[in-house]
Amino acid sequence: MTSSMQISNLTQEWVEILQKWHLDFFFIPTIVITLATLLASPVLLVCIFLSRALRQETRYLLLANTLVSDLFLILLNLTILICNAVRVPMPWLVCELVTALTVTTYCCAIFSVTLMVVDTYAAVRWPLRYRDIIPPSLTYCVLVVVWVLAAVYPFTIMIKMQVANGNSHERIVVCLVLLSFGFIQAKNTTRIYIYFFVGVLICLLLISYCYIRLYMVTRTQGIWDSRFSRARVTLLAHGVLLLLYFAPGVIFTLELFLFQKEISRDVRVWISTVNMCVFMLLPRAFAPYLYGLRYREVSDTLMLLLLHRHR
Numbered sequence: 001m002t003s004s005m006q007i008s009n010l011t012q013e014w015v016e017i018l019q020k021w022h023l024d025f026f027f028i029p030t031i032v033i034t035l036a037t038l039l040a041s042p043v044l045l046v047c048i049f050l051s052r053a054l055r056q057e058t059r060y061l062l063l064a065n066t067l068v069s070d071l072f073l074i075l076l077n078l079t080i081l082i083c084n085a086v087r088v089p090m091p092w093l094v095c096e097l098v099t100a101l102t103v104t105t106y107c108c109a110i111f112s113v114t115l116m117v118v119d120t121y122a123a124v125r126w127p128l129r130y131r132d133i134i135p136p137s138l139t140y141c142v143l144v145v146v147w148v149l150a151a152v153y154p155f156t157i158m159i160k161m162q163v164a165n166g167n168s169h170e171r172i173v174v175c176l177v178l179l180s181f182g183f184i185q186a187k188n189t190t191r192i193y194i195y196f197f198v199g200v201l202i203c204l205l206l207i208s209y210c211y212i213r214l215y216m217v218t219r220t221q222g223i224w225d226s227r228f229s230r231a232r233v234t235l236l237a238h239g240v241l242l243l244l245y246f247a248p249g250v251i252f253t254l255e256l257f258l259f260q261k262e263i264s265r266d267v268r269v270w271i272s273t274v275n276m277c278v279f280m281l282l283p284r285a286f287a288p289y290l291y292g293l294r295y296r297e298v299s300d301t302l303m304l305l306l307l308h309r310h311r
Helices: 002-020 023-050 058-085 092-125 136-165 177-221 230-259 265-279 282-294 296-310
Strands: none
Touching: 002 023, 002 177, 002 265, 023 058, 023 265, 023 282, 023 296, 058 092, 058 136, 058 265, 058 282, 058 296, 092 136, 092 177, 092 230, 177 230, 177 265, 230 265, 230 282, 282 296
8 A cells, every 4th residue: 555655646646747847848849859850760671671682680689679669669658758748647557567568678678779770790800601601591580589588577566566565556647667667666676786887897997898899890991981981980880870769768767767866856857758758869860871871781671662653
């Protein structure tokens, strides 16, 4: 009962702060960024899945998996924001389920972009044996493992909390990943921090190692000599996009840390709203345009599809 009262009081106070600062206006950039993503990602997915040649390439399968997880994430995020905006009472069990799905899709996207860097390193490092090392059949197995790894921990925590508390009939007017994990964190603080920290650390170490080794292997080939060479521009663009992918997770971890601290609730609401409505969505909007359109095979397939449709 105490936990239910805390959840109800906190969500009600959250609504009052949203109304006080008129933070519902952040719904506008959310809609714009979501539309930009929905205009590009499904088109690239159609190009990849309709082309047999692209479906046989590991990098395009990883790109497709990233786009799929991004689409699920922005649709879940949009659903939550719409329900929160119109103050639809939502069962706590449904909110926890949406929270677990959101964390799963975010982690899956992080794992996918990390594997894309590893795949690029393997293709450059062993160009003659690359197709034998990473065949498409192995890629499909890896993608299944990625989704399982991303889903195991959040769903395990959700099930354990439901068994322990049993407050699935409690209805709340604001469903937020921060609130769900904030109450879970009270009993699993160390485990949650270890989960996020170890996951991010492993991904960052892999990305850093692959990029450093790529530079060492290719620095004698002259592709880095020009200030505006394709290699430099590509590395800079991918570095910025990877930063955008990882930043929301770091901010969310900071939010979890501040959740139990005595700081202004207004600050918490501001940070959570900006992270959820802007930072979380920015990489999803940039990824299809950066990754997809810079791949010549994808852009050529897209042009062929458009030409065929025009005819």
